[in-house]
Amino acid sequence: MFRKIGILGAGSWATAIAVLLAHKGFSVRMWSILPDQVDEIKQTRENSSFLPGVTIPPGVEVLVDMERTLEDVDVVIYGVPSHAFRQVFRQSMPYLPGSAVLVNVAKGIEEDSLCRLSQALAQEAGQDMLERFVVLSGPSHAEEVGRLVPTAVVASSYCLSSAEYVQDLFMCQYFRVYTNPDVTGIELGGALKNIIALGTGVADGLGYGDNTKAALMTRGLAEISRLGFSMGANPLTFAGLAGVGDLIVTCTSMHSRNRRAGIAIGKGKSIDEALAEVKMVVEGVRTTRAAYSLARRYGVEMPITEQIYRVLEEGLSPDIAVNNLMTRSKTHEMEEVARVAGAMGKIRFSE
Numbered sequence: 066m067f068r069k070i071g072i073l074g075a076g077s078w079a080t081a082i083a084v085l086l087a088h089k090g091f092s093v094r095m096w097s098i099l100p101d102q103v104d105e106i107k108q109t110r111e112n113s114s115f116l117p118g119v120t121i122p123p124g125v126e127v128l129v130d131m132e133r134t135l136e137d138v139d140v141v142i143y144g145v146p147s148h149a150f151r152q153v154f155r156q157s158m159p160y161l162p163g164s165a166v167l168v169n170v171a172k173g174i175e176e177d178s179l180c181r182l183s184q185a186l187a188q189e190a191g192q193d194m195l196e197r198f199v200v201l202s203g204p205s206h207a208e209e210v211g212r213l214v215p216t217a218v219v220a221s222s223y224c225l226s227s228a229e230y231v232q233d234l235f236m237c238q239y240f241r242v243y244t245n246p247d248v249t250g251i252e253l254g255g256a257l258k259n260i261i262a263l264g265t266g267v268a269d270g271l272g273y274g275d276n277t278k279a280a281l282m283t284r285g286l287a288e289i290s291r292l293g294f295s296m297g298a299n300p301l302t303f304a305g306l307a308g309v310g311d312l313i314v315t316c317t318s319m320h321s322r323n324r325r326a327g328i329a330i331g332k333g334k335s336i337d338e339a340l341a342e343v344k345m346v347v348e349g350v351r352t353t354r355a356a357y358s359l360a361r362r363y364g365v366e367m368p369i370t371e372q373i374y375r376v377l378e379e380g381l382s383p384d385i386a387v388n389n390l391m392t393r394s395k396t397h398e399m400e401e402v403a404r405v406a407g408a409m410g411k412i413r414f415s416e
């Protein structure tokens with residue numbers, strides 16, 4: 066069925082999504098806060114700063130006017146960085162059509178409130194809004210989706226029909242979408258993997274090898290699952306696309322902004338220099354601060370996150386951080402697996 070879609074944000078991921086949905090024949094309006102960017106896209110049909118080399122089809126209209134962007138739309142997609150999500154959601158509220166499905170694609174946790182983004186939305190608009198809220202997450206670099214590379218992701222909602230609506234909306238030959246009712250797990254998986262991607266980037270920057278990367282990814286997944294379980298997620302979600310899937314792509318791809326920032330830090334650059342080098346949003350920096358606080362709140366051990374926090378916030382030298390991780394007191398691998406095993410299969414759709 067024909068759909069009208071409003072996308073808020075015009076960075077790399079928002080643009081790749083706009084292109085995909087326009088290829089599917091939908092009418093897409095994309096809102097940018099930057100008038101120059103709107104002018105550039107209108108003239109060149111390319112978003113050269115955020116997604117160079119991808120042609121934006123005529124089915125995508127680009128605007129600076131949010132009200133016009135959201136007029137009569139069936140779906141609103143929030144494609145801004147997580148630190149801007151609440152503010153942009155608030156700004157959009159007066160213009161949201163009564164039945165529009167709301168989709169968030171940002172991956173982060175609010176630094177001050179420690180809210181997941183669905184929690185921020187519920188605080189702003191009430192719990193009922195969650196019935197039509199869907200989070201889309203998983204291993205999906207914009208640069209690859211923009212050139213139609215086969216990709217698989219997850220649409221997660223408390224409401225099965227909302228999740229399936231978004232599944233149908235996005236599914237196409239090169240974009241496969243699964244559903245999952247574990248909103249907490251999907252949001253945490255997408256946010257927390259960015260911390261580990263920073264860490265594997267640092268290890269690469271220091272010149273370490275594949276063994277180090279595998280260790281960080283595996284033990285990173287263990288601490289993501291540990292925190293997630295404590296926060297009510299289904300631990301099995303972290304074995305899925307938004308967990309290990311996104312961890313793999315972000316920790317190994319040169320498309321990853323988080324990994325690239327980590328490499329620069331491992332090579333001796335300051336945080337500010339690393340962020341300036343990457344230019345686009347590096348979600349893992351804020352998420353490290355949020356996860357560090359959440360680990361304390363929930364009494365969960367997150368040694369990798371803690372060391373990355375110390376590198377980012379306290380100026381700890383990356384090689385000392387690696388040494389700290391390697392010389393921690395000895396422990397068992399399987400204890401935590403047994404601890405979470407009992408929770409499997411508890412989380413279901415509400416209908």
Ligand SMILES: NC(=O)C1=CN([C@@H]2O[C@H](COP(=O)(O)OP(=O)(O)OC[C@H]3O[C@@H](n4cnc5c(N)ncnc54)[C@H](O)[C@@H]3O)[C@@H](O)[C@H]2O)C=CC1
Nearest residue numbers: 075076077078098145146147149171172205206207345346
């Ligand atoms: N780039 C990717 O491949 C993917 C990114 N994501 C997630 O999508 C979110 C956006 O990431 P990217 O598109 O990569 O970011 P980006 O850095 O390419 O673009 C961010 C966009 O948001 C806009 N923006 C920033 N602050 C704003 C504000 N306060 N109000 C309005 N607009 C604002 C910027 O002007 C820019 O257009 C992040 O949470 C990221 O983790 C998720 C999957 C893939």
Ligand SMILES: O=C(CO)COP(=O)(O)O
Nearest residue numbers: 203204205206321322323
């Ligand atoms: O989440 C992403 C791919 O799935 C994008 O990761 P980066 O923000 O590190 O580029």
